[in-house]
Amino acid sequence: MIPYGKQDINQQDIDAVIKVLQSDYLTQGPQVPLFEQTLIDHSGAEYAVACNSATSALHLACLVLELGVGDWLWTTPITFVASANCGLYCGAQVDFVDIDPITYNLCPKALKRKLIIAKAQNKLPKVVVPVHLCGQPCDMPAIHALSLEYDFKIIEDAAHAIGGEYQGKPIGCGDYSDITVFSFHPVKIVTTAEGGAALTNQQALADKMTLLRSHGITRDKALMRPVTGLDIEEQGDWYYQQVELGFNYRMTELQAALGVSQMQRLRQFVSERQRLASRYNQLLADLPLTLPKQLETTNSAWHLYVIGLQLDDSAFSQNRLSQNKVFRQLRELGIGVNLHYIPVHTQPYYQAMGFAVGDYPAAEHYYQHAISLPLFHGMTEAQQDEVVTALRLVLIKVY
Secondary structure (H helix, E strand, O other), rough: OOOOOOOOOOHHHHHHHHHHOOOOOOOOHHHHHHHHHHOOOOOOOEEEEOOHHHHHHHHHHHOOOOOOOOEEEEOOOOOOHHHHHHHHHHHHOOEEEOOOOOOOOOOOHHHHHHHHHHOOOOOOOOOEEOOOOOHHHOHHHHHHHHHHHHHHEEEOOOOOOOEEEEEEEEEEOOOOEEEEEEEEEOOOOOOOOOEEEEEEEOOHHHHHHHHHEEOOOOHHHHHHHOOOEOHHHHHOOOOOOOOOOOOOOOOOOHHHHHHHHHOHHHHHHHHHHHHHHHHHHHHHHOEEEEOOOOOOOOOOOOEEEEEEEEEOOOHHHHHHHHHHHHHHHHHOEEOOOOOOOEEEEEEEEHHHOOOOOOOOOOHHHHHEEEEEEOOOOOOHHHHHHHHHHHHHOOOOOHH
């Protein structure tokens, strides 16, 4: 089976992890700060806070932006559920903004229309989470301009997008957001096995995320608070305080060492994905498919290559049958296709909140046509040719 995505681990990566295993620190040692600095050096952001997952990083980002009960978080329905769940973790309410049918990202025009209505209803969002789907950057200048007009914070969900660029700058630089979150899951461009990070240009946010990442505990006397019947100055070097209700969201030294090693090949990873995506564009150009589009001012990291099946929109049930046939038959031929993503608002948990099929037509149209083809560093041209040959064969049968 040719997988839709997979990690690329070389001997340098293995050696880096073994070196940590042979060291004195498996957690809370020098590798995590080194990995954070590597992310800073790549992105140009001022601060980076490594976590055990991107979901943890999203949660911390929401917390330090003081999202809470009575607040709203808005995101796209075409994303993994974590982009929305992070708001619920904080007690906030969640809503969605429909996608741009060309880029599949959160649509700035739809966002503006929704903001106008929300302002009249006094229900403006406190946080908006644009998601750089497939590695394709959102139209961040447009979203940022709306944040200034309507006074909301921005968390970029860049789980797919490390190595991508907009306007010549790396995603993660923070020019158009308060916090950017990366994922390092094995199918992502760079992996730490599991892991994530939150990047920001605001020291106060970084310091608070660092504190909350480790139980809300500090050994910094400048952050400590008076304790009745206790002289802090008389306490030994063992002394610490819990000053916030935090979490165990720490990244291990093993994960960080792998990340440091992987980051040395980031440019190579993205360049090869871009080459393979361009080759897909050429090989699939004559087929009845909608191929991925890229905004002129952006450079996708190409985490995913999503095609759209060109189906008759007047026959929904027949279309779903056709999409299922294409998906299933490709899998039977050893092509590990996938579908990213099921619209979040159609999940039972969110339907119980009042969301329903029909709420976000562009997102649902995308879901009814999309299939993710295999794309990963290390994929050979022979494997890519096998994917294309299988797809041609299946489309002839289905159409």
